Each structure stands twice: as C-alpha cells, then as structure tokens.
Amino acid sequence: MIRVVLPAHLxxxxxxxxxVALEIQGPATQRSILDAVEAAYPVLCGTIRDRSTRRRRAxxxxxxxxxxxxxxxxxxxxxxxxxxxxxxxxxxxxxxGG
Amino acid sequence: MSKVRVLVGTKKGAFILTSDGRRRKxxxxxxxxxxxxxxxxxxxxxxxxxxxxxxxxxxxGQLVQRSNDGGRTWEPVGNAFAYDGVAxxxxxxxxTAHPWEFKRVWHxxxxxxDPEVVFAGVEDAALFRSADGGKTWRELSGLxxxxxxxxxxxxxxxxxxxxxxxxxxxxxxxxxxxxxAGAFRTDDHGTTWKxxxxxxxxxxxxxxxxxxxxxxxxxxxxxxxxxxxxxQKHWDIMRSDDAGDSWREVSGNLPSxxxxxxxxxxxxxxxxxVVPIKSDSEHYPPEGKLRVYRSRTGGNEWxxxxxxxxxxxxxxxxxxxxxxxxxxxxxxxxxxxxxxxVYVSADGGDKWEAAVRxxxxxxxxxxxxxx
Numbered sequence: 333m334i335r336v337v338l339p340a341h342l343x344x345x346x347x348x349x350x351x352v353a354l355e356i357q358g359p360a361t362q363r364s365i366l367d368a369v370e371a372a373y374p375v376l377c378g379t380i381r382d383r384s385t386r387r388r389r390a391x392x393x394x395x396x397x398x399x400x401x402x403x404x405x406x407x408x409x410x411x412x413x414x415x416x417x418x419x420x421x422x423x424x425x426x427x428x429g430g
Numbered sequence: 431m432s433k434v435r436v437l438v439g440t441k442k443g444a445f446i447l448t449s450d451g452r453r454r455k456x457x458x459x460x461x462x463x464x465x466x467x468x469x470x471x472x473x474x475x476x477x478x479x480x481x482x483x484x485x486x487x488x489x490x491g492q493l494v495q496r497s498n499d500g501g502r503t504w505e506p507v508g509n510a511f512a513y514d515g516v517a518x519x520x521x522x523x524x525x526t527a528h529p530w531e532f533k534r535v536w537h538x539x540x541x542x543x544d545p546e547v548v549f550a551g552v553e554d555a556a557l558f559r560s561a562d563g564g565k566t567w568r569e570l571s572g573l574x575x576x577x578x579x580x581x582x583x584x585x586x587x588x589x590x591x592x593x594x595x596x597x598x599x600x601x602x603x604x605x606x607x608x609x610x611a612g613a614f615r616t617d618d619h620g621t622t623w624k625x626x627x628x629x630x631x632x633x634x635x636x637x638x639x640x641x642x643x644x645x646x647x648x649x650x651x652x653x654x655x656x657x658x659x660x661x662q663k664h665w666d667i668m669r670s671d672d673a674g675d676s677w678r679e680v681s682g683n684l685p686s687x688x689x690x691x692x693x694x695x696x697x698x699x700x701x702x703x704v705v706p707i708k709s710d711s712e713h714y715p716p717e718g719k720l721r722v723y724r725s726r727t728g729g730n731e732w733x734x735x736x737x738x739x740x741x742x743x744x745x746x747x748x749x750x751x752x753x754x755x756x757x758x759x760x761x762x763x764x765x766x767x768x769x770x771x772v773y774v775s776a777d778g779g780d781k782w783e784a785a786v787r788x789x790x791x792x793x794x795x796x797x798x799x800x801x
Contacts, residue, residue, distance in 0.1 A: 382491070383509065389491060391488055391489040
C-alpha cells in the first residue's frame with residue numbers, strides 16, 4: 333500500500349482523517365499515485381492537477397523521503413520507501429500568502 | 431411571517447445570515463468552506479433549498495458545491511469546465527494573443543424554473559450551463575465564437591464573465607457582461623450572441639465607441655420590465671430601454687460614477703441603487719463616507735442614503751456581486767463590503783444597520799425571501 337498525506341483542505345474535501353492508503357498498479361510514480369488518489373476520491377480531480385493540462389497546480393508541491401520531487405518527471409519511479417509504504421508521499425499546499 | 435436568508439461569499443468562506451421579516455436580528459452560520467474563496471453562492475428560484483456555491487483557491491483550483499437543504503449540508507459536484515473545441519486566444523494586457531485558460535467561476539445563476547439547470551460565468555470569460563445540478567458543464571460557445579472573442583481583453587481583475595441575467599418573460603433571452611469586453615445578449619437560449627454596447631463610451635480604449643472592449647461592471651433588471659437594463663460601467667451609470675440595443679448615460683448628480691454593483695428595488699422598477707467609489711485606482715468611497723445612492727426616477731437624479739452607514743474614515747469597497755434586494759414590503763436592500771460588514775436596510779434604503787460586522791472581505795451577497 334502507498335501512503336499519501338494530503339493537505340488539510342483536501343482532506344476535508346475527501347472527508348478523510350490523516351493519511352490515506354492506496355493500492356496502485358505498476359511502479360510508484362507521481363502519476364500513478366495521483367491517478368490512484370483521484371480514482372479513490374473523485375472530488376480531488378482538478379485540485380492537485382489541472383483538469384485540462386493534467387499538470388501539477390502551481391501552488392501544490394510533492395515531497396518524497398524529505399525531497400521536493402515536484403519538478404521531477406511524472407513517471408520517474410519514486411524512492412523505494414515510498415513504494416514499500418514505509419514513508420508517505422506528501423502533497424503540500426505551497427507556503428504562500430493570501 | 432416571512433424570513434430572509436442572506437448568502438454571503440467571502441475571501442475565506444461562505445456565511446448564511448437569517449432573520450425574520452423584520453430584518454433586525456440576525457443569526458450568522460459559518461464559515462462554510464473555511465479558508466476558500468467563495469466568489470458567489472445563489473439559491474434556485476424554483477427550489478429555495480437548492481443552493482449553488484463557487485468555491486476556489488489559488489492553491490487547489492475550482493469546485494462547485496451544491497446544497498439541497500438551504501445550506502446546512504453541501505456536496506461537491508462537477509468542476510470540469512472545458513472550453514468547447516479549440517479554445518483560441520484573446521488579447522493579453524499588452525495586446526498580444528493569449529490562450530484562453532479557465533481560472534475560476536465568478537457567478538452562478540440558477541434557472542428561474544428548473545433547480546437542476548444552472549449557468550456559470552467564468553474567467554477566462556465564457557458561459558457554461560449544467561442541466562444536472564452542477565455535475566456536468568457544457569460551454570455555450572456561441573458567445574466566444576461570435577467573432578469578437580479574439581479582441582476581448584482582461585480588466586484589472588481578470589477577464590471574467592461576472593453577470594448573468596435571465597429574462598423572466600422570454601426564456602430564450604439572456605444577458606451577460608464581461609470585464610472588459612462588454613455586454614452581450616442571446617435570443618435563442620445561448621446559441622448565438624450579439625454585443626449590446628451601442629451608446630457606451632470608454633475613454634481608456636482606442637476607439638471610445640467600439641463595439642466591444644468596454645469594462646461593464648454590472649447589469650441589473652427589474653423582473654416586470656426585462657427590456658429595461660441598468661448598468662454600472664467602469665465609469666458611468668447607463669440605462670437601456672430596448673434590451674440593450676442602445677444605452678444612454680444616467681449618472682446625473684452622483685459624486686462619482688465609478689463603482690461596481692447596481693441593483694433595482696423589488697417593487698419599484700424605476701428605483702435604482704448604486705454605491706459610488708472614488709476612482710478606478712482609489713477603490714473606496716469619496717471623502718471616506720459610505721453612501722448608497724438611490725434614484726427613484728430611473729437614473730439622473732440621485733439621493734444619498736447615509737443613515738446608519740459610516741460617514742467618516744471609511745475606506746472599504748463594495749464589489750460587483752455584493753448587493754441584493756429581498757422581495758418583502760418594504761423592500762430590503764443589502765450590501766457587503768471588503769471590510770467584512772454586511773449592511774441591511776429594511777426600508778428601501780432609508781436606514782441601515784450592520785447584520786454582521788467582521789467577516790472576511792465580502793465578495794458576494796444574495797438574498798432569498800422565504801415563506
């Protein structure tokens with residue numbers, strides 16, 4: 333199981349507390365994890381990735397094992413601890429004003 | 431006794447204010463969707479417990495929420511706003527071509543007769559329609575496709591379609607307004623559109639009398655006279671008596687004819703309300719005095735309404751979707767400010783009281799009159 337930590341606003345939308353655990357098909361990548369998140373919680377479609385371009389929204393960041401992987405290619409395999417469920421994949425709302 | 435329910439969208443959530451027909455004591459429920467910008471929420475005239483809300487944030491984009499119980503509970507519905515076909519380009523601020531990109535929903539206008547039908551005015555400017563209670567959306571692309579779309583340009587707040595008026599007599603007719611393209615009308619349910627800007631003059635554009643390019647801030651109509659429209663333009667208060675085919679200025683004696691909202695009294699089609707703002711760079715009331723102006727003559731002759739409103743050191747703004755009326759008698763008038771106050775007049779504007787004073791900046795105010 334892949335573990336994913338969502339920001340508070342998205343947890344509220346998805347009506348979940350704490351981490352979510354998801355089964356994914358194939359290697360653990362940004363794309364496969366986000367596809368699984370959106371399949372499990374359709375309300376999150378468009379909130380992490382733009383609906384039309386499918387690109388990461390500008391003020392959303394992804395972290396894996398303490399590293400910002402937001403600019404990595406979407407199909408790059410994530411570190412083994414993410415794939416093994418030992419570490420969560422973090423979706424973070426950028427720290428910006430407003 | 432009748433009740434009123436006031437739907438308030440703010441920079442950090444939605445609030446629902448309720449009162450009885452006296453409109454003196456208010457209960458405040460919220461925030462709903464705390465932390466999110468609620469550009470607009472509005473109830474269905476056909477089913478007052480069906481509400482729609484536009485929920486967005488710079489981080490997580492756009493959602494549309496729906497309530498079936500007057501705002502006690504909500505469910506997210508569809509947020510796929512895909513432009514029809516090739517989106518094309520409009521003019522950017524520097525005059526270059528810029529691709530059409532969906533940013534947010536500014537305004538939700540439920541059908542007058544069917545709670546499942548709702549229109550969404552969005553940025554970059556387009557009109558969408560849902561026939562399934564907001565689950566799916568289809569663009570009425572004849573608006574962008576009518577020919578002038580590539581010449582539309584954003585106003586300072588973005589290129590937003592912010593006003594949707596449904597004709598209560600002719601269901602095929604709608605009016606919309608876009609900053610800064612102007613006003614448009616359809617007479618065939620949104621299939622084709624025509625610009626209705628003849629008579630508008632805007633000194634800041636290359637051709638002051640151009641067909642499109644005018645920064646229309648708001649249009650209002652009285653249900654009994656759908657051919658008469660009142661407009662708050664970037665500068666100028668305008669009036670049309672032929673469904674927008676021609677306009678004439680009725681700014682008259684206002685201290686400033688810049689402003690955002692405009693509204694019509696529920697029972698007096700010639701009684702109109704505006705909130706003058708000092709200028710397009712100084713978005714606050716002239717002289718620091720918050721004054722609603724009322725015309726009982728359909729424009730030109732305006733009186734200041736000040737009782738109960740701050741008359742010194744007031745530097746808030748009142749945004750375009752932030753004024754509304756109820757249908758009680760006497761008519762109630764409501765407006766919200768960027769300072770977080772929602773003011774109510776239960777007597778057509780003569781006296782005002784704050785229903786609530788310290789909300790986040792108010793983006794929109796709508797009122798439902800309930801049995």
